[in-house]
Each structure stands twice: as structure tokens, then as C-alpha cells.
Amino acid sequence: MEGTSPFTEGIKPRVILVASRADMIHEAYMTEADRVLSSIVQSMQKMFGKYLNIHDRVFLLDCRAPGHANIERLRQCLHQPKKKVPKLCAEMLKHVEAWTNDTSFPVLSWNDYRHKMSKLHPVVGEEMIRMATSYLQDMGEILYMKYSDCDDDIVMQPQWLCSDVFGPLLATHSFAKFAKTLERKKFYLYGEIKQIFEEDWDVDRVFRLLEKFEILYEEYSDSSHRSKSTEKRYVITGMLDDCMPPSKWQKEPSKEIYYGRRIECHDDTDSFSPGLFPRLQTRLYHTFEKIGRTPSDIWKNGIKVCDEVEGLVYMPKGWKAIHICVRAERREDIKACHNLLDKLMNTIEDVLDISCPGTNVDRYILSSRSLRNHVDPECVRYYTIETIVAAEKHTRRVYDEQFGDEEKLEDLLCVGFDTTLLRKFGYKADIKWMTQDAKQKFAAIMDHKQELRNDYRYLADIVDMKYDETKCLEDKECSGTQHVLSTWSQKWAEEQHSAEASGDGKEPKKEVLASNFSNLMKVLNHDEMQRDDAVDVIVEMFASLGIRQEREDDS
Missing domain, CATH: 1.10.10 (Arc Repressor Mutant, subunit A)
Structure with missing residues (x-):
């Protein structure tokens, strides 16, 4: 926010804080009012002092009384002697004012403006004219509009x-x-x-x-x-209409699957530009119209989209965050949910880079329960990525202290498609987070029975599944491998929960091998298994995520 010309380089914009309704404060409470105003100044200086020169007092005014003492003090503050304007800038400003009086359209292209100035100041080069013009903009006298794809514009009368x-x-x-x-x-x-x-x-x-x-x-x-x-x-x-039409995101019993993300400014000094959300809306409208899925509605702080499943992009009050929600009826639609969520997030990231370069943002996971219960969009709960990671590390559900309830990680992340925890934990991640493509390849290999029994049945033995359970899988159309992997992950989680519930502080007796990829690799490499083909599937999955193969000494 510093000056854009060499004349104003390093100068912070000056800010004066004004408060109204002085007439409503009883004389007995003026000391308290002064204390509050002083704290406001200190807070603003702490927050924005790096960028702005904030005056050290707030002017508390009675706007109905022109002669109020603080109004006079404010006038004196505003009329402090201004810094002397460079001679060239002062002369250029006179020309601008004269040109403005001769037209009803006070805008010139940069080339026309520069040509006019060069004729009046032939010894002044283009670069000096450009610097002086930037100074006039910093002083608020003109607007110097710069474009990347065409000639710049000079608005000679900002008030116009x-x-x-x-x-x-x-x-x-x-x-x-x-x-x-x-x-x-x-x-x-x-x-x-x-x-x-x-x-x-x-x-x-x-x-x-x-x-x-x-x-x-x-x-x-x-x-x-x-x-x-x-x-x-x-x-x-x-x-645009201010509020979301109620019919666009109603609670429907058939919609059971909800996922969501939140992108939020990192702190109070960060903010989204006013044009971020409009630009995002038009980008999304165009994107979905091209695939034959024209958004059903658009309003000031939201847009409804659809691509196999429904999606909602919404900006809560305050304009410092964006919510992205998707929903579907069946668990078979989780892939579509993930694809739509991914498409929306990528679009938002692209528009952020264009509209708010340098703005620091944090990313959160929205509560599926809040979305499913159709809590007021302004009050939807959300979790930090760190909270999600901590819950997975301790094989727990995510706990919300404020509401005193829990949510499964599988309800917050698209199992089989979301790679957040695979990227975080690598080979120590739980096998339930195996990608859907890898799981299908792995099952196709391990479902095929081998004479040496080094197939899904060996995995079932490791998980301590009973013979009757394993035998039952042979009579079902579903994948025996996928069932065993799911059972293994579930048994490990139950053992961890039981140990935590006992609360005796003793190291629990491990009856089930931890259900992570590191242990799965050990089982597959065991002398009685030797399933290099299945190992390759796991290695390829992690390699696609940029994670190298785990060595024996790593585990």
C-alpha cells in the first residue's frame, strides 16, 4: 500500500478514525468511552501499522452539532499543511483540470495523455511523465488504470x-x-x-x-x-439477489452423503478482494455451461452447480471465507462427489491467484453432520487439517468440544479418492485410505485363489478371521480381498478404542496387527506369500503421490 511513484515511495497512507453518536454518551461514561476509543486505536495500529499511518486518537463526534469541539479538532487535523507538490506534477495537474472542463468524458488513453503532455513539456521524457502521473494518482487527483492486454487509461476526474x-x-x-x-x-x-x-x-x-x-x-x-x-x-x-433462494439447497431425506471444504483468510489483516467472488461465479457459470450443466441459480454470495451430484459455493457474511459443499444420495456417488469438490477447489485456487495474489489462506474440512442437518450456512462447523491428522494418528473420530459429539473421518474425507492422509502418513497410513483404482487392481490380483493359499485367505488369517467367515466369502459375489482389508482396518480401530476406553494407562496387548500399508507390505513380502505383483500395486500408488518406497530400516 506504499506509494507507487518515486515521489511517494515509503510513505504510508494516512488514516483518521472517526466515531459518531457522541450525543448518546452520558457524561458519567465519557471516561469509559475514551478508554474504549483508545483501545480501538491501539488495536488498529497493531493490526495495520505496517501498512498505514493511523492517527493516534479517534474523533468522537456529535454529527448534529457543527460547532462540536471534536469537529473543530478534526477540521484542524484535516487541514494540516500538505507536502509541497513537485513543480512538474502541479503543472500537469493544471493541464488535466483544463482538459476535464472541455469534455463530458474525462478519460484518455495513456498514448493520448502522454502525447498531450509531451507537447506541453517537450523536454520531459516519457518515464518522468509516468512517474509524475503515478504521484498524482497517489495524491488522489487522477486514476491511472493499468491493463495487461491493452493501452492504459487515465481517468482525469475520479469523482466522475x-x-x-x-x-x-x-x-x-x-x-x-x-x-x-x-x-x-x-x-x-x-x-x-x-x-x-x-x-x-x-x-x-x-x-x-x-x-x-x-x-x-x-x-x-x-x-x-x-x-x-x-x-x-x-x-x-x-x-444480484442478496439471499440464496430457499428451494436451491433444501434438506432432502434422500441426500445422505455430504462433503465440504472451507477456504478462509489467514488473519484479520488478510482479505479477499471485492471482485473475487463475482469473478469466481462467472468462471463457474461459464465452466458448467460449457459441459451442458448451466447452474440453476446465482445470487450475491452463492452459486448452485451440478455435475452428476449437486454442489454449492457460498460466501458467509464477513466475506473472509468461502464454503464449498457437495452432496449425493448413494455411497456409489462418492467418486462424483470428490471429482466435483476437486473441480470447485481448483477453480477457486485459480481465481484466488488472479484476484488476491499474496493473500494468505487456511483450508478446513466442513462438518458433514452440520451440512446434512442443514445448519445455518453461517454456523456450519469445520475442522482444521491438523485436527483431522491428529484424529487419524490416534485412530480416533474427530471430536467437537463445543457440541460434544464425534464424526468419523470416513464421513469427512472421500474414502478411496481423497489422498490427504496418504500424503501425510505415507506407508504408515491406514489401508482404508487406499485409492479406489489401487484397491480394484489389488483385489483383482488377490481375489484369484492360489494353490499355496497366498491370496486373500492368507490375509484373512493375519486378521484372525474365522474359517467360517473366510469360507462364506467364497460364496459371495463381492471381493473377498476388499472385505478382508475392511475387516482388518475395523478390527484395528476397535482394539485401539477399547484400549483407550480402559484408561488404565497400560500398554494394550496387541491382538491385531496395525492396519497400515507398512504392515501390509511386510505380509505380502513374507516367505509364505511372496506376492510381488500385489506389492507393485501399492508401490505404484504411492509413487503417483510422490512418495518413495519404504525400506526395511524405515519401518
């Missing part, structure tokens, strides 16, 4: 942008000063927006400014997708 452009664009019918306003709706055609501006304006340049300020967005992020004969459509975020 607010009163003559933003005003009619966002005004309701109650603003009589504007002859033409827009009806509130989701999309606007280019011609509908154009008609509210003056006929002699360069309207394309106005649209470019509006997109730069992230006030509106073209519906299509890829212009090649739209035919030349089709009129452009835009989203004006300030004109």
Missing part, C-alpha cells in the same frame, strides 16, 4: 467515475436524478447497460473500467466461446 458511472449503474428507481436505471436481475445485455450512459462516451472504455474495478463481469471468460453475432451478457454483482 463515482457519480456518473457507478451511480446510474447501481441506482434503484428511487434515485430521481438518474433518467435511466436498470432492473435488478442476473444478467444484462451489453445494449441494456450501454443505454444508461451518455451517447457521446466511449462506452467500450467504460465497460473496461467497470471490469477493472470488478463491478461487472462478462458472462463468458473465454470470448472465443461466444459467436460474433451474439450480444455480450454481463453480471453486475451489486444487482
Whole structure:
């Protein structure tokens, strides 16, 4: 936030804090009010002092009394002598003011602006003109709009942008000063927006400014997708409905499977740009429209999407977090849930890089129970990745201290597709997190009976499954290998829970081998098994995640 020109380099923007309603504070409580105001200043200086020069007092005003003592003090503070403006900048500002008086459209392209200035100051080079222009922007006298794909713009009268452009664009019918306003709706055609501006304006340049300020967005992020004969459509975020239509995410008994993620600003000094969510909405709208799944609705802080399963992207109040939710009816849809969740997360990450470069964010796992019970979106619970990892490390469920209940990790992460815990624990991860592709390959190998019995039946013996249980698997159509792996993981978890419940502090007697990949590899490499083909499946799975094969001394 420091100055953008050499003239202002290192100068922090000056901020003065003002509080109103002084008339509502009883004289007996003024000391307490001063204490609160002082703490506010200290808090703001601590939070933003690195970037802003915050005045050391808050001006508490009675806005109904022009002669109030603090109003006079505020005037004196505001009228402190300004830093002397460099001579070139002062002369350039006079030219800008003269040009502004001669036109109803106070915007020049950089080339036109530079050419005019060079004629008036022939001995001044382009780089010096650029530095002086940046100084005038830092002083708030003009707006220097820089673009990566076209010539820059100079807005010579910033107030014009607010009163003559933003005003009619966002005004309701109650603003009589504007002859033409827009009806509130989701999309606007280019011609509908154009008609509210003056006929002699360069309207394309106005649209470019509006997109730069992230006030509106073209519906299509890829212009090649739209035919030349089709009129452009835009989203004006300030004109969208404020609230999610109740019918778009109702509680449905048939929807049992819920997963969710949360992306949140790391601390109070981080924030998402105002244009982040609108840009995300239009990107998502375009993405799903291209695959024939046009989003069913869009509103100011949310969008509903669908690709085999339903998805909701929502921004809670405060605008410092984004919730991503997916839901389905059957466990067979977990893959689709993961794919949609992954697609939405990747899109959000891409838009974050564009709209909020440098913003630090944290990622959380939303509570499936909260989502399934359709808790108020503002109150959905969530867990840190560290909490998830700690629960898995101790073979526990995730515990919520505030509500005093637990959730299974399998309900929070898409089993067979989410690789979070595989990446964290490597070969020490539980076998229940084996990817679906690897599990199918592994089962296809181990389900085939061998004369030496070095197949899923040997694994069943390791898990201490009874003969009748193993024999029963032979008569079923399901995979014996997958059933054994599931039983092994379940028995290990039950043993750990029992040991924890006993609470005697003694090291529990281990009747079941820990159900991790390291032990599975040992079993497969055992002299009585020697199943290199099955080992290769596990090694390939971890290699695809960038995890090297475990050596004997590693375990």
C-alpha cells in the first residue's frame, strides 16, 4: 500500500478514525468511552501499522452539532499543511483540470495523455511523465488504470467515475436524478447497460473500467466461446439477489452423503478482494455451461452447480471465507462427489491467484453432520487439517468440544479418492485410505485363489478371521480381498478404542496387527506369500503421490 511513484515511495497512507453518536454518551461514561476509543486505536495500529499511518486518537463526534469541539479538532487535523507538490506534477495537474472542463468524458488513453503532455513539456521524457502521473494518482487527483492486454487509461476526474458511472449503474428507481436505471436481475445485455450512459462516451472504455474495478463481469471468460453475432451478457454483482433462494439447497431425506471444504483468510489483516467472488461465479457459470450443466441459480454470495451430484459455493457474511459443499444420495456417488469438490477447489485456487495474489489462506474440512442437518450456512462447523491428522494418528473420530459429539473421518474425507492422509502418513497410513483404482487392481490380483493359499485367505488369517467367515466369502459375489482389508482396518480401530476406553494407562496387548500399508507390505513380502505383483500395486500408488518406497530400516 506504499506509494507507487518515486515521489511517494515509503510513505504510508494516512488514516483518521472517526466515531459518531457522541450525543448518546452520558457524561458519567465519557471516561469509559475514551478508554474504549483508545483501545480501538491501539488495536488498529497493531493490526495495520505496517501498512498505514493511523492517527493516534479517534474523533468522537456529535454529527448534529457543527460547532462540536471534536469537529473543530478534526477540521484542524484535516487541514494540516500538505507536502509541497513537485513543480512538474502541479503543472500537469493544471493541464488535466483544463482538459476535464472541455469534455463530458474525462478519460484518455495513456498514448493520448502522454502525447498531450509531451507537447506541453517537450523536454520531459516519457518515464518522468509516468512517474509524475503515478504521484498524482497517489495524491488522489487522477486514476491511472493499468491493463495487461491493452493501452492504459487515465481517468482525469475520479469523482466522475463515482457519480456518473457507478451511480446510474447501481441506482434503484428511487434515485430521481438518474433518467435511466436498470432492473435488478442476473444478467444484462451489453445494449441494456450501454443505454444508461451518455451517447457521446466511449462506452467500450467504460465497460473496461467497470471490469477493472470488478463491478461487472462478462458472462463468458473465454470470448472465443461466444459467436460474433451474439450480444455480450454481463453480471453486475451489486444487482444480484442478496439471499440464496430457499428451494436451491433444501434438506432432502434422500441426500445422505455430504462433503465440504472451507477456504478462509489467514488473519484479520488478510482479505479477499471485492471482485473475487463475482469473478469466481462467472468462471463457474461459464465452466458448467460449457459441459451442458448451466447452474440453476446465482445470487450475491452463492452459486448452485451440478455435475452428476449437486454442489454449492457460498460466501458467509464477513466475506473472509468461502464454503464449498457437495452432496449425493448413494455411497456409489462418492467418486462424483470428490471429482466435483476437486473441480470447485481448483477453480477457486485459480481465481484466488488472479484476484488476491499474496493473500494468505487456511483450508478446513466442513462438518458433514452440520451440512446434512442443514445448519445455518453461517454456523456450519469445520475442522482444521491438523485436527483431522491428529484424529487419524490416534485412530480416533474427530471430536467437537463445543457440541460434544464425534464424526468419523470416513464421513469427512472421500474414502478411496481423497489422498490427504496418504500424503501425510505415507506407508504408515491406514489401508482404508487406499485409492479406489489401487484397491480394484489389488483385489483383482488377490481375489484369484492360489494353490499355496497366498491370496486373500492368507490375509484373512493375519486378521484372525474365522474359517467360517473366510469360507462364506467364497460364496459371495463381492471381493473377498476388499472385505478382508475392511475387516482388518475395523478390527484395528476397535482394539485401539477399547484400549483407550480402559484408561488404565497400560500398554494394550496387541491382538491385531496395525492396519497400515507398512504392515501390509511386510505380509505380502513374507516367505509364505511372496506376492510381488500385489506389492507393485501399492508401490505404484504411492509413487503417483510422490512418495518413495519404504525400506526395511524405515519401518
